[in-house]
Amino acid sequence: MNCEEALPLLHEYLDGSLEGREAATLKEHLLVCPECRKRLQQFEKVEALIHAWPPQKVPEGLTERIMQALPPVKRQNPWYRWIRKHPAASVAAVFFLVMLSTFVSSWNDDRELLVKGNDLQSVVIKGDTVYVPAGSKVAGDLTVENGKLQVDGDIVGNITVIDGSVQLASTAHISGHIQQIDEAFSWLWYKMNRWAGTISGMK
Numbered sequence: 001m002n003c004e005e006a007l008p009l010l011h012e013y014l015d016g017s018l019e020g021r022e023a024a025t026l027k028e029h030l031l032v033c034p035e036c037r038k039r040l041q042q043f044e045k046v047e048a049l050i051h052a053w054p055p056q057k058v059p060e061g062l063t064e065r066i067m068q069a070l071p072p073v074k075r076q077n078p079w080y081r082w083i084r085k086h087p088a089a090s091v092a093a094v095f096f097l098v099m100l101s102t103f104v105s106s107w108n109d110d111r112e113l114l115v116k117g118n119d120l121q122s123v124v125i126k127g128d129t130v131y132v133p134a135g136s137k138v139a140g141d142l143t144v145e146n147g148k149l150q151v152d153g154d155i156v157g158n159i160t161v162i163d164g165s166v167q168l169a170s171t172a173h174i175s176g177h178i179q180q181i182d183e184a185f186s187w188l189w190y191k192m193n194r195w196a197g198t199i200s201g202m203k
Contacts, residue, residue: 115144143161151166155172163181
């Protein structure tokens, strides 16, 4: 045993809590090391002084005053702890909430008529109604948001009407399918699919 190993054991030796092999090894070291014996004697003197010191009476109310002077303990929110432990999930949740609020905000605020399609030359717009006149033909998909769609002619593609209505005349011919989206959840699902399709198309 060297002096560095002996030093932390001196306090346990003084307390009487050092037992077994470590106690025997320390005693052997103290027999051959005058420096550690001197340290042990100093520790014994300090301990004797502490025991000889008269007990001090604590002023009345001192404990209460100290406790009141201490800053209040901040209680950590369990949500904050969870966020710190799962940063990736937190970022994903925030992203989802931002996207959801954007979509809902657009759903509530955006009431302007919007017409989308690859072939809009034959389409006629009057007020909030989009007409495909009889005898005319629209090649490709047609999307109408916040308005009515009146089809008297042909559409070679799909029809999507968001927050609106569609009316087909007896002369109308649709080669694709018709999708009406009138609820916020369906609209959100439609927007997310379009957004995913745009992202995949950019890759």
